[in-house]
Amino acid sequence: xxxxxxxxxxxxxSYFMSPVAYLVIAGFTAxxxxxxxxxxxxxxxxxxxxxxxxxxxGASITDQIIRPVFGNMNVVFxxxxxxxxxxxxxEERKNQTIQLLMxxxxxxxxxxxxxxLSALFMILAMVGTTLFYPxxxxxxxxxxxxxxxxxxxxxxxxxSCVLVIGMVYSAMSENQIIAGxxxxxxxxxxxxxxxxxxxxxxxxxxxxxxxxxxxHYNNFSQGVINTSDLMYYLSFIFFGLFLTHRVLDxxxxx
Amino acid sequence: MxxxxxxxxxxxxRTAVDNLNFEVKKGEIVxxxxxxxxGKSTTMRMLTAFxxxxxxxxxxxxxxxxxxxxxxxxxxxxxxxxxxVYLEMxxxxxxxxxxxxxxxxxxxxxxxxxxxxQKTQLGDVRKRLIGNLSKGYRQRVxxxxxxxxxxxxxxxxxPTVGLDPKQIIEIRELIKGLGGDHTVILSSHILPEVTATCxxxxxxxxxxxxxxxxxxxxxxxxxxxxxxxxQVKNPAGADAIRKVPGVNQVTIAGNKLxxxxxxxxxxxxxxxVSSAMQSGMGVLEFSAEKVSLxxxxxxxxxxxxx
Numbered sequence: 001x002x003x004x005x006x007x008x009x010x011x012x013x014s015y016f017m018s019p020v021a022y023l024v025i026a027g028f029t030a031x032x033x034x035x036x037x038x039x040x041x042x043x044x045x046x047x048x049x050x051x052x053x054x055x056x057x058g059a060s061i062t063d064q065i066i067r068p069v070f071g072n073m074n075v076v077f078x079x080x081x082x083x084x085x086x087x088x089x090x091e092e093r094k095n096q097t098i099q100l101l102m103x104x105x106x107x108x109x110x111x112x113x114x115x116x117l118s119a120l121f122m123i124l125a126m127v128g129t130t131l132f133y134p135x136x137x138x139x140x141x142x143x144x145x146x147x148x149x150x151x152x153x154x155x156x157x158x159x160s161c162v163l164v165i166g167m168v169y170s171a172m173s174e175n176q177i178i179a180g181x182x183x184x185x186x187x188x189x190x191x192x193x194x195x196x197x198x199x200x201x202x203x204x205x206x207x208x209x210x211x212x213x214x215x216h217y218n219n220f221s222q223g224v225i226n227t228s229d230l231m232y233y234l235s236f237i238f239f240g241l242f243l244t245h246r247v248l249d250x251x252x253x254x
Numbered sequence: 255m256x257x258x259x260x261x262x263x264x265x266x267x268r269t270a271v272d273n274l275n276f277e278v279k280k281g282e283i284v285x286x287x288x289x290x291x292x293g294k295s296t297t298m299r300m301l302t303a304f305x306x307x308x309x310x311x312x313x314x315x316x317x318x319x320x321x322x323x324x325x326x327x328x329x330x331x332x333x334x335x336x337x338x339v340y341l342e343m344x345x346x347x348x349x350x351x352x353x354x355x356x357x358x359x360x361x362x363x364x365x366x367x368x369x370x371x372q373k374t375q376l377g378d379v380r381k382r383l384i385g386n387l388s389k390g391y392r393q394r395v396x397x398x399x400x401x402x403x404x405x406x407x408x409x410x411x412x413p414t415v416g417l418d419p420k421q422i423i424e425i426r427e428l429i430k431g432l433g434g435d436h437t438v439i440l441s442s443h444i445l446p447e448v449t450a451t452c453x454x455x456x457x458x459x460x461x462x463x464x465x466x467x468x469x470x471x472x473x474x475x476x477x478x479x480x481x482x483x484x485q486v487k488n489p490a491g492a493d494a495i496r497k498v499p500g501v502n503q504v505t506i507a508g509n510k511l512x513x514x515x516x517x518x519x520x521x522x523x524x525x526x527v528s529s530a531m532q533s534g535m536g537v538l539e540f541s542a543e544k545v546s547l548x549x550x551x552x553x554x555x556x557x558x559x560x
Contacts, residue, residue, distance in 0.1 A: 006354040010340075017342040100338035100399070103302045104355040105327040252305055 003106040007114025011088070012121050020087070021122065024080050028126045035072045036133050039065045061143045067221050069133065070151035074217065077123070077159040078187050084122050085166025086180035088115045089248070093174045102251065112245045116167065123159045127152065146223030154220025157233040158213055162187040164240025171247040187213075255280045255407060255437040256301065260310035263296050263461075270296045272461035273310070278454075280406075283433040285452030286441035293461040294441040295335055298409050301439070302332045315406050328356070331405035333413055337396025341385030345376060345395055348384060349402055356403035370398040373428060389416040397425070401432075408432060410440040414447060426451045481543040482523070484511045484530065491533030498525045509538075 015021035047059040092098040101111050137143040166183035173179045194212030197205045209215050213236075216229040256278040263271040271293040278284050286294045299305040301312055303323035311318060317325030340348055349370060353363045371377050374394045379387060384395055393416050400408055413429065414422045429451050432438055442448050448455055449469060457465040489506050495513060496504050500522045502514040513526065523540070530537050 002357075003355070006351065010343075010351050014340065014342055095338070095341065096334065096336045097338040097340055099304065099332075099334045100352065100355070103304050103327055103330070103332045103334075104352075105324045105357060106355060107324070 003110040004114045004117065007101070007106075007111055008117035008121070011115055011118030015084070015118070015122055020083065024083055024122070025126055025129065028076060028080055029129045031076050032069070032073060032130055036065075036069050036130075039069050040136075061137060061141055062147045062222075065137065066143070066147050066151055070155055070221060073130070073155055074158055074214075077126075077155070078162055078191060079184070080126075081119075081123065081159055081162040082166050082180040082183040082187070084119050085163055085183060086170055086176040088119060088167055089171040089244075090174055090176045090179045093251075094176075098251070108245055108248050112167075112241055112248060116163070116241060116244075119163050119167070120160060123156065123163065127156060127159075144223065147221060148223075150220040150223040150225055153225060154217045154229075157220075157230075157237075158217055161190070161213055161233060161236045161240070164237050164244070165190070167244045168240055168247060171244050255282075256312070256314050256439070258297075258301070258310070258312045261297065261300060261307050261312055262309040263293070263300060263305070264308040270461055271300070271307075274458075274461075274463060276456055276463065276466060278437055278439060280437055281434045282454060283429065283438040283440070283452045285448035285455045286439060286458060287445065287448050287455055288441075288443065288458040290443055292443075292458045294443075294458060295411055296461075297458075298332075298411050298439070298441060301326075302330055302409055303327055304332075329405055330407045330409055331400030331403065333396050333400040333408075333410045335411045335415075337392050338399070339384045339392050339395050341383070343384055344381055345371075345384060345387075345398075346380045348395065349398055352399040353402045356405075358403050366402050366404065370402045373401060374398040375424065390418055390421050393417055394421070394425070397428075406437060408436050408438045408440075410438065412442055413440055414442075414444075422447075482513045482515065482526070483539075483541055483543055484513060484526075484537060485509060485539035486511060486530065487536030487538060489535065491530070491535045494529045494533040495526055498522060498529055501526065512543075 043059055043061065043064045046064065050059055089098070092101070102108075134143065134145070134148050137148075162183070165186045166179070169179040169182045169186070170176075173182070190211065190213045192212070192214075194209045194215045197209040197212075199205075200208055210232070216232045219226045219229050256276075258274050258276050261271060261274040262269070274297060286297070288294050296305070300307050300319060301314055303314075303319040303326040306320060311320065313319070314326045315329035317323075317329065319326050340351075343351070346367060349367045350363060353366050358366050371380055374397050376391070376394055376398055379391060384392060387395070393413070397410070397413060400410065410429070414425050417425060426447070429438060429440065433453070440448075440451065452469075454468050455466070456463055486509055489509055489511060492504050492506055492511055495501060495511065500516055500520070502516045504514075505512045515522065527537060527540060
């Protein structure tokens with residue numbers, strides 16, 4: 001456990017010693033701030049209209065702000081997480097610092113989990129910058145906290161899935177660009193794979209639908225945390241970590 | 255401290271290390287000498303439990319490299335060919351990280367780092383980013399990393415590459431000073447390096463040990479009789495020297511005579527010089543030619559490849 005922490009601490013700090021962390025976080029907050037502002041403005045406009053026309057209970061914060069904002073956050077993570085993960089192993093191999101880790105009295109699992117945690121902390125730091133959105137909503141309105149909480153959990157899980165995809169490729173390639181591009185492509189594939197669900201139909205369609213990252217997210221955004229969805233994300237992450245461990249182990253046999 | 259038996263490493267069909275057997279005792283400094291591509295680095299990687307052997311076994315500090323790699327890793331300090339330094343880190347932070355990785359107890363890291371910095375004379379650059387340091391400094395940071403946790407065994411792969419002459423001498427002195435407390439294996443393809451630092455030398459070529467002995471023994475073994483050289487005014491009387499019992503051969507090169515002595519002839523320098531003086535050659539200089547390790551090395555490694 002201490003070894004995992006040693007690795008995670010160094011990697012997390014090293015994000016902030018290069019421009020990567022600042023660029024990624026700045027990009028994320030700019031895009032998300034814009035999205036939140038737009039949703040807020042749109043919500044404001046439509047609730048005015050509801051009031052004027054006296055139409056029922058009015059616009060919904062959950063449907064008009066929370067769900068679109070978090071939906072967009074997931075897309076932004078799909079784009080940005082590869083930038084976080086691509087360096088994890090590729091850079092260590094290129095600079096041969098991986099030899100320091102591999103000849104230190106720590107297990108390979110320590111290395112994998114430490115790296116995973118360092119990138120996860122980056123994602124949590126990014127998510128953390130959005131915490132004032134619910135605060136604003138709470139101060140000015142009456143939001144339903146269930147969907148907000150569910151959306152946060154779902155988003156972090158989904159971003160973690162993209163993270164482990166990125167780890168596998170970073171372990172495979174010495175080239176960061178290749179690792180990053182492949183992670184994005186694979187992430188996008190798991191994102192969109194459910195589009196083929198209706199065309200494929202039958203059992204295959206069900207499988208494709210089940211494989212998709214996005215189809216398990218919908219429940220979270222409604223504030224429903226389902227065991228099957230949770231299991232899907234957790235096993236996805238577990239499998240990714242397992243693959244990374246195998247790839248790392250193969251270094252020794254080359 | 256280190257036992258290696260029948261250690262073999264194949265890369266596909268190519269044999270990089272072929273059936274190595276050797277032992278290193280506690281406190282010894284042993285040099286691995288060999289031309290590039292002889293299998294030095296591969297052997298070292300196997301000893302660090304980084305790379306598994308194709309066949310054979312090795313134990314380091316009582317731990318088998320295959321069965322108990324963590325036990326091996328706990329007892330070694332390793333400096334690979336390229337120092338494994340993070341360019342974006344400060345020297346001090348890097349050494350702290352390395353010490354944590356090697357599970358140096360929390361209270362002792364500060365002391366361990368200070369001592370490693372002092373040994374490698376890096377005190378002035380402790381707050382500098384490693385990326386801004388020159389190659390020689392990075393090499394020393396790598397060495398400080400290997401020393402940081404005070405390991406029993408140090409495995410140093412070409413430790414003085416990239417250093418300037420003054421630094422090379424300092425690092426050699428440092429390594430010499432490590433003997434006794436630490437067991438050191440270092441590799442090099444530079445002969446004077448090994449001559450200057452090591453008590454025992456293992457010469458490898460094409461993955462095999464071609465010679466293994468102390469410096470003195472190697473020189474002795476390789477001597478095919480003694481050679482003296484004599485500078486004279488007039489080399490015409492060389493025949494008189496040829497008649498001295500024990501002289502095998504005299505070759506004349508200008509004013510210089512190269513005199514080969516048959517092995518086991520005893521001390522005959524007196525006779526040689528007096529016969530030269532009697533024949534009026536006018537001796538200017540008389541000296542014994544030493545066989546350098548360089549010659550031994552070339553002889554051994556080329557003999558093997560023929």
